[in-house]
Amino acid sequence: MxxxxxxxxxxxxxxxxxxxxxxxxxxxxxxxxxxxxxxYDEDGxxxxxxxxxxxAGGSASGKTHVARQIVKSLGSVPTVVILSQxxxxxxxxxxxxxxxxxxxxxxxxxxxxxxxxxxxxxADLKACRQSNIPVYSFAEHQRLDETKYLYGASVxxxxxxxxxxxxxxxxxxxxxxxxQCDSDLMLARRIQRDVKERGRSVEGVLEQYLRYVKPAFxxxxxxxxxxxxxxxxxxxxxxxxxxxxxHVRRQMNERARHFRKNMACTSIDKCLKPNDNHEDxxxxxxxxTPQLKGIYTTLRNEKTSRQDFIFFVDRLATFLAEKxxxxxxxxxxxxxxxxxxxxxxxxxxxKHICGVSxxxxxxxxxxxxxxxxxxxxxxxxxxxxDAKTGEPLLLHVMxxxxxxxxxxxxxTWVFLLDAQIGTGASAFMAxxxxxxxxxQQDHIIFVTFLVAHNGGISVLHKAFPKVRxxxxxxxxxxRETWLEHYHSEGEGHHYGDGRKVWIVEPGxxxxxxxxxx
Amino acid sequence: xxxxxxxxxxxxxxxxxxxxxxxxxxAQLEALYTIIRDRTTSRGDFLFYSDxxxxxLVEEGLNHLPVVPKTIExxxxxxxxxxxxxGKICGVSxxxxxxxxxxxxxxxxxxVRIGKILIQRDEETALPKLFYSKLPExxxxxxxxxxxxxxxxxGSAIKxxxxxxxxxxxxxxxxFINLIAAPEGLVAFCTKYPALRVITGWIDKGLxxxxxxxxxxxxxxxxx
Numbered sequence: 001m002x003x004x005x006x007x008x009x010x011x012x013x014x015x016x017x018x019x020x021x022x023x024x025x026x027x028x029x030x031x032x033x034x035x036x037x038x039x040y041d042e043d044g045x046x047x048x049x050x051x052x053x054x055x056a057g058g059s060a061s062g063k064t065h066v067a068r069q070i071v072k073s074l075g076s077v078p079t080v081v082i083l084s085q086x087x088x089x090x091x092x093x094x095x096x097x098x099x100x101x102x103x104x105x106x107x108x109x110x111x112x113x114x115x116x117x118x119x120x121x122x123a124d125l126k127a128c129r130q131s132n133i134p135v136y137s138f139a140e141h142q143r144l145d146e147t148k149y150l151y152g153a154s155v156x157x158x159x160x161x162x163x164x165x166x167x168x169x170x171x172x173x174x175x176x177x178x179x180q181c182d183s184d185l186m187l188a189r190r191i192q193r194d195v196k197e198r199g200r201s202v203e204g205v206l207e208q209y210l211r212y213v214k215p216a217f218x219x220x221x222x223x224x225x226x227x228x229x230x231x232x233x234x235x236x237x238x239x240x241x242x243x244x245x246x247h248v249r250r251q252m253n254e255r256a257r258h259f260r261k262n263m264a265c266t267s268i269d270k271c272l273k274p275n276d277n278h279e280d281x282x283x284x285x286x287x288x289t290p291q292l293k294g295i296y297t298t299l300r301n302e303k304t305s306r307q308d309f310i311f312f313v314d315r316l317a318t319f320l321a322e323k324x325x326x327x328x329x330x331x332x333x334x335x336x337x338x339x340x341x342x343x344x345x346x347x348x349x350x351k352h353i354c355g356v357s358x359x360x361x362x363x364x365x366x367x368x369x370x371x372x373x374x375x376x377x378x379x380x381x382x383x384x385x386d387a388k389t390g391e392p393l394l395l396h397v398m399x400x401x402x403x404x405x406x407x408x409x410x411x412t413w414v415f416l417l418d419a420q421i422g423t424g425a426s427a428f429m430a431x432x433x434x435x436x437x438x439x440q441q442d443h444i445i446f447v448t449f450l451v452a453h454n455g456g457i458s459v460l461h462k463a464f465p466k467v468r469x470x471x472x473x474x475x476x477x478x479r480e481t482w483l484e485h486y487h488s489e490g491e492g493h494h495y496g497d498g499r500k501v502w503i504v505e506p507g508x509x510x511x512x513x514x515x516x517x
Numbered sequence: 518x519x520x521x522x523x524x525x526x527x528x529x530x531x532x533x534x535x536x537x538x539x540x541x542x543x544a545q546l547e548a549l550y551t552i553i554r555d556r557t558t559s560r561g562d563f564l565f566y567s568d569x570x571x572x573x574l575v576e577e578g579l580n581h582l583p584v585v586p587k588t589i590e591x592x593x594x595x596x597x598x599x600x601x602x603x604g605k606i607c608g609v610s611x612x613x614x615x616x617x618x619x620x621x622x623x624x625x626x627x628x629v630r631i632g633k634i635l636i637q638r639d640e641e642t643a644l645p646k647l648f649y650s651k652l653p654e655x656x657x658x659x660x661x662x663x664x665x666x667x668x669x670x671x672g673s674a675i676k677x678x679x680x681x682x683x684x685x686x687x688x689x690x691x692x693f694i695n696l697i698a699a700p701e702g703l704v705a706f707c708t709k710y711p712a713l714r715v716i717t718g719w720i721d722k723g724l725x726x727x728x729x730x731x732x733x734x735x736x737x738x739x740x741x
Contacts, residue, residue, distance in 0.1 A: 289580040290580055290582070290583075290584040290600060291576060291579045291580050293599055293600045294584050294599070294600050294601065294602050296599060297587055297589060297599025297600055297601060300591045300597045301589040301590070301591070301597075301599075302589075302590055302591055302592040303589070303590075315624070315625055318572060318624070319576060322545075322569070322572075322573060325545045326544070328545070330545065330547070330548055333548075335551055335554060335555040335556075335557070336555070336556055336557075337554045337555070337556055337732045337733055337734055337735065338556040338733070338734065338735025338736070338740070339729050339732060339733045339735060341731050341733070342732070343551070343554050343555075343732040345547050345548065345550060345551025345554065346544050346547040347548050347551055347552075348545075371568075371569070371572075371624070372569060374562075374565050477595075503593050504593075505593050505595045506595035506596070506597040507591055507592070507593045507595070508591065508592070509591060509592025509593060510592070514592070
């Protein structure tokens, strides 16, 4: 998941270790130093795959060290996944497990690994899709039922003795690295590590080495060095690592996109049609009843107390959620009433449904959704704009199970919640994230209080024409300003000397602040 | 909108008295009624889904209250020509089923005053009789949202309005909020009080020999 600490990494061959479980947990991880910038263009399509590095080399050759050093020197790259081949050991039979417990199963052979699954997971991650990678237990010598969810890496480092062995894996790498190390040095390191850290005898280590490790290295590992783009020495390799990270950084920079400016200030006229054409709607505005106008007047008024603001936001959110529910498909259903009468009614024709709220200002819509869908799962996305560039950054992803798993996501309806659509940058990023997970575009219903007429909605609609937007009001203006000029209490000092923000006019002010602070 | 309109039991709007307003008959609303009509629905679901309908009804009812133009300033410094709410309101529930609508009312109208009226059939005369009423003192100056989920023959609703009028509430300031109505009851009620507005969620086929609404949803108070 996002947000884990830079871990201490261990080498791939954990099978002989008694205490390997805790090491394993740290292996497949997503590291981030800051948010993830847009990985898609103005049309909403991903512009680039993640950059994938494969690192192979003998056991105790220093692959993990190389991987760790690359991560360290990449520094500025937002999200890096380190994927270990250990996760992809096959599901074993009873006999194999018995052999494994007796140290008589050859884990160093390529056949021990589920290469098709390894390649499928890596292909998903490379294509910016989520992946649920298997979890392998070294204590049980078995693949567990659980999986580990990974999403959103811009750099993926795959490491393992067989990392360059399978052609389907090799086809996915942007950079292939082989860590070259003398056999005697590898053996020396191995003895030292296994005796010291894993409490094994020298005889045991040597027997293992001669029976499995050495033949595997000679037959399967060393020959793959010819596929490598770069061969890195197993020690004193800082120059090689510097070369690699410079290369990766340059590749990443070429892929970066700055497109926020292009999104603001085009007109929504094309996609917001008058109320007579139902079919082409992608923006559904609540009927402008006297009560609705009254609610908006209260919410827009800067003099409205926080208490009133919260109450009317909850009330409006409930109403918006009810409207959004109308957009679901329904099918016929016949029931019997307590008066023993048959009644032919309807029920929603949906398999899974959930909410996803864009933190923080999607939060005020959550209560409304919960009043309409009891015990609905609500996930969250944290999108913040970079103080310097104004570019949106994806900082945190926490999605419900029915989106995390691709096979469920295709049948999932999502109510995406955010207080307003101004530039549309965070809406754009959130929708792209859902699509990356396999959610269908026409299954996304964006629920919001306000849409800025001159804002990013036209770009949003052009990129994602099937996403429907339910709102209560469409405002005229979108203007860039400094936050400190109109900050309400509590805001401002978080950002020092202020920063550029886009505001909707007349708008409702900073809805999140008014609701929470 | 991607919805179809079902009219399984809805009377044609043309035959309705002009003071009757129904909710938009969306597939979604029909699905809500399908849940609350289903005799196998659990109490928890019945509560949750009937509350959803009640909120929609109250929201619709409030649209019949007057608003006045109001100009305000937004936090962005812009002027906004909006409207302000005008007039005080209160709720009056017809016991005991009407009480079940109070929570929904208060979700839309925070801390609204709620009066109560208990009407039961007199065993001797078979006519509705007032047993108890407790109403806000200034009710005559308020708009009244009268709550009763089921309108069958209309007997108790008619009696309740009679009591409100005795307390000085003019007919045109009463809005009757109702989940399911029988056409017979609607006609009787609206003929008697033509200036009173009725907001109902669904108009059913009619009444059976025991004066239960068909298809209906059973005893609303019992199921809550």
